[in-house]
Amino acid sequence: MSIPFGIIPSTLTGLGATGSSPGTGASLPESSFADAFATAVNQVESAQASAKTAAMDLLAGGKGDVHTVAVEAQRAELSLELFQQVRNKFVSAYQEIMKMPM
Amino acid sequence: MSRMMLEKTGLELGNYLTYLTRREEVIASNIANADTPGYKTRDLASPGDFSSALADWTSTVEADGLPSHNDGNNVAIDREAKLLAENSLKFNLATQMLRGEFKDIRSAIEEGRA
């Protein structure tokens, strides 16, 4: 029996894509894996950029405070950890589905 | 798991720390000028809202109710000493709480692993 692609989130068929692909069938609530993935990637990138800017401003220009740079750095790290969890969930969900008997 | 959650992380406590930092500067200025003729003790305006991302405490006001000496200076060193001690304690508490906040979020993220 072939997998009825209609009921599987379209995002799984586009494994590796970082953007959300147009739906081919069933509509799911907004929190599809690809959307969550894309959001997390963006969040990590912007958090890390922001942390880096804050750190450089402080070290090179003496602008800003140590504690605000620390908060930015922690946010960046937490974003990364969150991203890793999302990615892991994504991968294990995919693996679960691939294990389903055909 | 949302963008909003992490953006707000440490916002309020971070703002509070910024407030304490600015106040420390003003206290240092009062202490340094404790013997400057004509100098009036300064303080920050009211704390305001710590939850706003735009919070800022750069403006200072004259502190009320302090009597002046003959040379016009009204710095009371015991007031400044008290504020210095209080500021340090608050800073201590706030940094501890902030560390707790990060730790809690980290735990929540890791719990999702199960």
Next chain:
Amino acid sequence: MSLFNAIAISASGMEAQRARAEIITENLANADTTRTPEGGPYRRKDAVFTTAPMPASFSDALSSASGVAVSDITIDDRDPERRYIPGHPDADAQGYVAFPRVDAAEEMVDLMSASRGYQANVAAISAVKDMIARSIDLFR
């Protein structure tokens, strides 16, 4: 950064009080100096404190917290104290000797004030150092 600026402010306070203490010590040491190269008895000095802005590298443009500096050292121009000591080498024709207007008790009170002021600035720096250390701990 604000906390480094606070240290700069307290350091300026320490320096001003130290300079003040130095001047008071000079007054005390010369309390009985009746003869100076410029002529006449020693004239006591006073340190004048004024607020001083901090270097831009530490302070934000918007910060209005300022430090302190000794802007001037004024010479006390009151007439010297005249004491009747006829045999004194610096006695004038009438037998009076001109002495500096240094009141040791007054100078000592002033010196204690400078010392307390200095200590207060030291305490402020110590508190700020602690805050910086705790801020750095936030990275852990």
